[in-house]
Amino acid sequence: MDKKITHKEPVNVLVVGVGGQGVIMVSKVLATICQEHGYQVKQSEVHGMAKRGGGVFSHVRFGEQVYSPTIPKGSVDVLLALEWAEALRWVNHIRPGEGTFISDTQHIVPPFACRNRKRGAEAGYARETSDQIISRVNKGFALDATTMARELGNERAANTVLLGLLSTTLEFSEDVWCDAISRFVPPKTVDVNLQAFEQGRAWAAMDHGTPEPVVHNDGPTPVVVGREEHEMSDFVQLDINPAWCKSCDICVKMCPERCLKLDDQLKAVLTDPDRCTGCRICEWLCPDLAITVHRTPEAARAAAQG
Amino acid sequence: MAKKKQSAETSGPKEFDVMSYLRRDLFPHFLCPGCGHGIALRALMWAAHELGLDKDKIAIVSGIGCSGRLGAYVDANTFHTTHGRPLAYATGLKLARPDLHVIVITGDGDCLAIGGNHLIHACRRNLDITCMMLNNEVYGMTGGQVSPTTSQDRYTTTTPTGNTEATFDSCKLAEAAGASFVGREVTVQTPTLKNLLKDAIDHKGFSFVEVISDCTEIYGRKNDLGNSPEMILSQKSQMRPDSYGGVIVDEPFRPNALPTGVLTRSDRAEYGETYRSTMASSKKGA
Numbered sequence: 001m002d003k004k005i006t007h008k009e010p011v012n013v014l015v016v017g018v019g020g021q022g023v024i025m026v027s028k029v030l031a032t033i034c035q036e037h038g039y040q041v042k043q044s045e046v047h048g049m050a051k052r053g054g055g056v057f058s059h060v061r062f063g064e065q066v067y068s069p070t071i072p073k074g075s076v077d078v079l080l081a082l083e084w085a086e087a088l089r090w091v092n093h094i095r096p097g098e099g100t101f102i103s104d105t106q107h108i109v110p111p112f113a114c115r116n117r118k119r120g121a122e123a124g125y126a127r128e129t130s131d132q133i134i135s136r137v138n139k140g141f142a143l144d145a146t147t148m149a150r151e152l153g154n155e156r157a158a159n160t161v162l163l164g165l166l167s168t169t170l171e172f173s174e175d176v177w178c179d180a181i182s183r184f185v186p187p188k189t190v191d192v193n194l195q196a197f198e199q200g201r202a203w204a205a206m207d208h209g210t211p212e213p214v215v216h217n218d219g220p221t222p223v224v225v226g227r228e229e230h231e232m233s234d235f236v237q238l239d240i241n242p243a244w245c246k247s248c249d250i251c252v253k254m255c256p257e258r259c260l261k262l263d264d265q266l267k268a269v270l271t272d273p274d275r276c277t278g279c280r281i282c283e284w285l286c287p288d289l290a291i292t293v294h295r296t297p298e299a300a301r302a303a304a305q306g
Numbered sequence: 307m308a309k310k311k312q313s314a315e316t317s318g319p320k321e322f323d324v325m326s327y328l329r330r331d332l333f334p335h336f337l338c339p340g341c342g343h344g345i346a347l348r349a350l351m352w353a354a355h356e357l358g359l360d361k362d363k364i365a366i367v368s369g370i371g372c373s374g375r376l377g378a379y380v381d382a383n384t385f386h387t388t389h390g391r392p393l394a395y396a397t398g399l400k401l402a403r404p405d406l407h408v409i410v411i412t413g414d415g416d417c418l419a420i421g422g423n424h425l426i427h428a429c430r431r432n433l434d435i436t437c438m439m440l441n442n443e444v445y446g447m448t449g450g451q452v453s454p455t456t457s458q459d460r461y462t463t464t465t466p467t468g469n470t471e472a473t474f475d476s477c478k479l480a481e482a483a484g485a486s487f488v489g490r491e492v493t494v495q496t497p498t499l500k501n502l503l504k505d506a507i508d509h510k511g512f513s514f515v516e517v518i519s520d521c522t523e524i525y526g527r528k529n530d531l532g533n534s535p536e537m538i539l540s541q542k543s544q545m546r547p548d549s550y551g552g553v554i555v556d557e558p559f560r561p562n563a564l565p566t567g568v569l570t571r572s573d574r575a576e577y578g579e580t581y582r583s584t585m586a587s588s589k590k591g592a
Contacts, residue, residue: 243333243334244333244334245334246334246338246339246340247339248339248340248522248533248534248535249340249533249534249535250340250534250535250538252535253535253539254535254538254539284345284348284496284497285345285493285494285496285538286344286345286348287337287339287340287341287342287343287344287345287534288334288335288337288339288344289324289328289333289335289344289347289348290334292323292324292325295321296321299321299323303323303325
């Protein structure tokens with residue numbers, strides 16, 4: 001095999017995604033291939049704190065001589081993103097006018113985007129379409145790798161689909177890639193991962209438009225606090241008796257949605273009825289028994305009458 | 307929609323509404339802003355509701371102090387007694403009327419100092435009474451004097467240089483004296499407190515529940531413990547829930563944390579039954 005050092009200056013590959021997607025596996029495969037090819041490789045990553053569902057990134061730099069393990073802003077040659085919001089987070093690190101952008105269009109809605117925890121509420125998520133982003137970079141690919149991997153039988157092979165697409169932008173041969181992938185993935189999933197890799201390469205060869213983002217999580221996930229008393233309901237009415245309230249501030253400070261406050265008379269009032277989920281924490285912790293939460297219209301009506 | 311309505315009607319008892327258990331014309335109650343006693347009162351009413359107790363069959367006996375006034379706010383049979391003696395009154399009441407659910411609301415000073423003797427003998431007899439002791443570490447109503455449960459080095463009006471006396475562990479005391487059910491919970495965990503009180507009322511025999519409450523106005527202010535939200539939140543770091551389902555205990559980090567949950571539960575003979583059967587057999591013999 002021809003082992004030629006073609007890059008004197010370091011090539012910078014930034015792999016980003018969400019915890020559990022396989023960011024570290026992708027960067028490991030890439031770093032191993034580069035090292036076996038004869039390049040000097042430096043790789044650094046942030047993981048662990050992210051757990052599952054948090055942001056993970058990994059810098060891979062290879063070249064004849066690499067000094068720093070981290071990539072300076074604005075000099076990423078290939079950005080490989082396994083999740084759409086993470087792709088947007090790092091898109092301005094791409095080398096202007098030269099870098100390549102590869103991203104899965106999968107949306108994983110982060111928990112902090114669900115500011116309003118009522119059932120059926122809209123989640124805050126990046127609004128840019130894939131076309132808008134690709135028009136901003138020199139060379140961009142946005143594909144629905146997760147669906148492709150799911151059709152192959154294992155959703156978790158989405159990172160290998162993207163690796164297949166990445167392989168077409170680098171000079172290493174297909175055999176080298178397949179060899180490295182089969183060494184790093186779990187033994188039972190070698191076949192599906194190699195198929196996914198082929199799919200990724202095939203997708204790069206195809207003529208295609210950019211697909212619209214596909215939302216795999218339908219809306220915000222209902223918050224599970226672990227107690228049946230916390231069950232969400234559609235109807236919520238909060239009754240605060242100002243004559244009984246003694247302005248102790250407990251409900252204001254303990255409300256998980258921060259939707260209560262003390263008014264100018266220092267009596268507790270509900271500021272945002274839309275954000276109130278009816279979790280009853282204010283009701284339980286009101287020492288003056290001044291707050292009542294009604295979860296059904298019948299209960300609210302009965303309280304108003306009696 | 308109609309289906310949903312039907313299921314709501316058929317499933318279980320009516321939703322808990324604390325208002326139906328209160329003498330609402332007496333409200334707002336006399337407690338200071340942020341006092342945890344109100345939360346404990348709600349938890350007690352909630353437990354009674356979930357057990358489906360008849361309001362006419364609940365007898366609430368209370369002593370003197372901030373906790374003693376709570377009984378007056380409950381729309382049930384209530385009995386406001388002398389300082390330290392609610393357990394003595396409750397013993398007589400329960401022996402005369404075994405059909406009543408006798409619940410004693412008492413405070414740390416009422417129960418452990420003035421009524422300490424009554425507590426240990428009530429525990430020893432194991433009569434079917436539920437004793438809810440609200441521990442706010444201070445005599446609140448009389449102006450903030452030191453109580454048997456005041457933590458060491460804390461300031462009160464009678465300990466201007468910090469409390470030098472050792473502190474009572476009331477749960478250990480009740481357990482050693484023979485109470486067949488002993489538990490401890492904090493007010494910030496209201497549903498858990500409700501479940502503990504439910505277990506305590508359901509238990510046949512003397513059940514002692516220590517509720518860690520907070521005195522913001524007198525004790526918290528003197529000791530710089532923050533306002534009511536800070537005080538109620540700090541309860542979470544003071545507890546060590548090690549009897550409910552074996553939750554992980556991080557003892558090295560919280561050396562002063564108190565164990566919470568059900569601490570003791572035994573099936574010792576209940577005094578009322580023993581007494582009545584002895585009386586019946588002695589009458590037969592005579």
